[in-house]
Amino acid sequence: MVEKPVQEEKRVFMTGNEVVAWAALAAKADIMYGYPITPQNEIMHYWTRMAPKYGKKFLQTEDELSAGFTTLGGVLAGKKAFTATAGPGNTLMQEPMSMAEMMRIPSVVIIQQRGGPSTATVIYSQQEVTMTTYGGNGEGFRIVYSTASHQDVFDYTIKAFNTAWKYRFPTFVLGDGYQAKMRESLTIYDPEDRGIELLEPEPFFGKQAVNGEKQPLHIRNTYNTEEELYEVLSRYMDEYMKVAPEIVEYHQFDCDDAEIVVVSHGVVSRAAKGAVQELRKEGYKVGYFRPITLRPFPAEQLRAVADKTKTLLFVESAFGQLAKLAQQAIFGSTVGVENLFKPGVGVTSEEIVARVKAMV
Amino acid sequence: MGKAVKIAIAGEGGQGVQSVAEIIAEAANEEGREALYIPNFGVEQRGGVSIAFLQIGEEQIGSPKFQKGDIVVALSDRAVRRTRQYVDENTTFVYDSSIEGVEDDLPKNAGRILAIPAIEVSKKELHPRVFNIIIMGAVIKATGVVSEEEARAAIEKKLGYKFEQDPRLRELNFQAISRGMELVEKAQ
Numbered sequence: 001m002v003e004k005p006v007q008e009e010k011r012v013f014m015t016g017n018e019v020v021a022w023a024a025l026a027a028k029a030d031i032m033y034g035y036p037i038t039p040q041n042e043i044m045h046y047w048t049r050m051a052p053k054y055g056k057k058f059l060q061t062e063d064e065l066s067a068g069f070t071t072l073g074g075v076l077a078g079k080k081a082f083t084a085t086a087g088p089g090n091t092l093m094q095e096p097m098s099m100a101e102m103m104r105i106p107s108v109v110i111i112q113q114r115g116g117p118s119t120a121t122v123i124y125s126q127q128e129v130t131m132t133t134y135g136g137n138g139e140g141f142r143i144v145y146s147t148a149s150h151q152d153v154f155d156y157t158i159k160a161f162n163t164a165w166k167y168r169f170p171t172f173v174l175g176d177g178y179q180a181k182m183r184e185s186l187t188i189y190d191p192e193d194r195g196i197e198l199l200e201p202e203p204f205f206g207k208q209a210v211n212g213e214k215q216p217l218h219i220r221n222t223y224n225t226e227e228e229l230y231e232v233l234s235r236y237m238d239e240y241m242k243v244a245p246e247i248v249e250y251h252q253f254d255c256d257d258a259e260i261v262v263v264s265h266g267v268v269s270r271a272a273k274g275a276v277q278e279l280r281k282e283g284y285k286v287g288y289f290r291p292i293t294l295r296p297f298p299a300e301q302l303r304a305v306a307d308k309t310k311t312l313l314f315v316e317s318a319f320g321q322l323a324k325l326a327q328q329a330i331f332g333s334t335v336g337v338e339n340l341f342k343p344g345v346g347v348t349s350e351e352i353v354a355r356v357k358a359m360v
Numbered sequence: 361m362g363k364a365v366k367i368a369i370a371g372e373g374g375q376g377v378q379s380v381a382e383i384i385a386e387a388a389n390e391e392g393r394e395a396l397y398i399p400n401f402g403v404e405q406r407g408g409v410s411i412a413f414l415q416i417g418e419e420q421i422g423s424p425k426f427q428k429g430d431i432v433v434a435l436s437d438r439a440v441r442r443t444r445q446y447v448d449e450n451t452t453f454v455y456d457s458s459i460e461g462v463e464d465d466l467p468k469n470a471g472r473i474l475a476i477p478a479i480e481v482s483k484k485e486l487h488p489r490v491f492n493i494i495i496m497g498a499v500i501k502a503t504g505v506v507s508e509e510e511a512r513a514a515i516e517k518k519l520g521y522k523f524e525q526d527p528r529l530r531e532l533n534f535q536a537i538s539r540g541m542e543l544v545e546k547a548q
Contacts, residue, residue, distance in 0.1 A: 013389040039401070123401065149420065178424040182398035183382070185389050267424065274422035346425045 002055050009189040016179040019150050020084065020110050021046035022188055023157035028198050029108075030079040031057040033070040037089040038122035039177035040112040044084065064089040068096025072105050078203030080161060084110035086177070088119065090128050090135075097170045098136030102221040104236075106164035106201075110157065110173045112180040115344040124177035125344040126266055129321035132172050133295040141236055143171040143247055144295040146265040150186040153179060156292075158191050158198075165199040167243055174294065176317075178267050178346065244296035251290045254280055255305045258287030260338075260356055263302070264315040265291050265322055268347050272315055275352035286356055294322070299329035311336035311359065315352055319343045364394070364417030365503050366426045369495065370443045371435030373410050376492030379518075381412030383496060387506040387514035388416045396421035409442045416505045431502050432470075433495060435478075437462050452502055454544070474502070476543040482536070490536035497540020511537055 005025035014022075020043045024032065032051070034044040048058045061067045067083045074081030085093050090111050100107045113128040115121030134140040143163050145156040157173050164171035191198060207215040223229040251269075254276060255261055264272040269290040276288040289305055289312075291298050306312060312335055314323040319341050327337065340347065340355050367384075371377040378399050385397035393416055400411040415421045428448040434440040434455045440462045447453055447467035455466070457475035466473055476498055482491035493515070500506050506514075515533050516523070523530040 013386060013395070178398060181401060182396055182424045183385055184396045184421065185394065270420070271423040346423050348423045348425070348427055350427060 002053075004190055005050070005054055006188050006190045009187055009193070011185055011187050013183055013185050014150070015042060015181055015183050016150055016153050016175060017042035017112070017181070018046045019153045019186065019188075020157055020173075020175075021050060023154045024082055024161075025050060025054060025056070026154075026188065026191055027158040027161040028080060029056065029082050029161065030201070031059065031074050031081045033059050033061055033067045033074065033081060033083050035061050035064050035067045035085070035089065037064070037086050039114055039124075039180040040084045040086045040110065042180070043110060043112075064092035065095055068093045068107075068109075069099070071107055071109075072096055072100055072103075075105050075107055075201065076204045078201055080165075080201045082108040082110070082161075084112070086112045086180075087114040087116055087122075087128070090131055094131065094135035097142065098138050099221050100170040101136065101138050101141040101236075103219045104168040105170070105204075105219075106168050107170045108157075108160045108164050108173070109170065111175065113174065113176040121344060122177070123344075124317065124346060126176060126268065126317040127321065127343055128174070129265075129294060129316075129318060129325070132174050133325065139233065139237065140295055141240055142169050142295055143167070143293065144174050145172070145249070145292060146174045146294050147179060148266055148269045148290070150179070150184050152292075154186055154188055158196070162196075162199050163247065165201060167247070169240070174266065176267055240296070247293060248296050248298045248301070249292035250298035250301050251288075251292060252301070252305065253288050255287035255289060255309065257285055258308075259285045259310045260313055260359060261287040261289050261305055261309045261311075262313045262315055262352060262356070263289045263291075263322070263326055264347075265294060268315055268317060271347050271349040271352055274349035275356065278349065278353055279356055284356060284360065291322075291326075294325060297325050297329045302326055303330045303333060306330045306333040306335040309335060311338055313338045313340065313352075313356065313359070315340040315347055315355075317342055317345060317347060364415040364419075364421050365431070365505050366429045367414040367416075367431045367433075367499060367503060367505070368411060368426075368429040368443060368446045369414070369433040369435075369499065370409055370411040370439035372439070373408065375410070375435050377410050377412050377433075377435065377495070380492045380496045380499065381414045383514045383518055384499060384506060384511070385414055385416070386517070387510040390514065390517075391506060391510055393418060394420055396424055398424045409436070409439050411439075411443065416503075431499060432467075433499060434459075435495065437465075441465050443467075454498060454502060472548075474544060474547040476540075476547050478540065478543060481539055481543065486536055486539065487532055490532055493533050493536035494540035494543070497537035497542075498544045499540075500537075501541035501544040508537060508541065
């Protein structure tokens, strides 16, 4: 019998890309399909280094379209398959993930955001929020976790497999180039040792007959009539809305008496947390709100905050991609809105502190 | 609980600045402290200034990069010009005294500026290969982020397999740390 990848809980110090490979192993992923693009290359480097020891497989495809479609093929064959990409690769990945939405194929994609549009930088941004939440020609039937630390990357990569297979919506772990390349500490563990049940994949096709009867399966991404499509999409939307409340995750603190609430996600929320804590020490009434799921968005929760505070300060490494999701979610609220947008570059807590002080 | 110590180390590709930052980060992590290290990286395959951003503290570090460092180390003329932006009145700016033609480019706003002859010492006293370890000694002396003992242990962990083959390398590396620490002590 092959050994478990993570024998016991341990504190480790590594890059985020390495964390993804460990998490996928811990989640019992069977195969990764991928095509190289910075800053996520090392996910496949580490995966290919470690996977054979545990009987896992890897296929490098000719591009991201193929990586996405082969991932779906692997899932249809009954494997826990995943892929990873970034930037322009994420653009191409939207086509196969649209098919995953239409055919309800569970799939896990790790995104390490880089600067955009186009090639831009290979370094960092939060500019793939709109694309990752609502990309493709569809309705955004997908789940997106935005991670902020290596612990998050490990926890949510494991979780993404369960979420995808439980709800049968494509599931994205949205990191960024900073998280991909930086080293920091985290605790890795075997999820089953912590009582986390890992959902088993099963083949879509070629199932054994039950009581002598074949198990027919019909999954489609092509429809002949408008009405047929409308009926299917209406059902998907109902299902999505029904499960959204149990999928939604967020983190907030110090919002109850806050006059300004800093809203941020991903790695920027680390700076926001530091800024809010420092401002509180100085007596400023400031709060912190971080959506962990960007899709579905914690709309009710943010609305509750917006109803109590005077101003929301959106901070992100993009020109308002988070702010757009958030403002749609709280439509009708009369809360004031301010922005600190820095597309393609990091945001420090000092900048947020200075901005809040300038607002007061 | 003070704020994290912020360190930027910059040099030419091949000078080993990324290894230095990584070893210090691992040493701090081994001590049970929070460390975050991120290299700058771009589309260039070679050439260009290489910068390592390193933060060490008692609590989880905030944003991976920072605007102003507590210690900024520049090991080439281009690195001096590139890293001026990370310096303010609280920064100790360390550069190699053999770098020529940068007198006008030094960040005059730095809290203090230290010139250390690390390149010369590595060539004349030790070995050019341990140049970056001298810099490591200088950084830990200037910041106190890790002890000399922990730094040695981290180097042992990283290069132990090489030391097995040639124990003189161990001595050379450990001397390099000590010399780096001395250079900063003298320059202060």
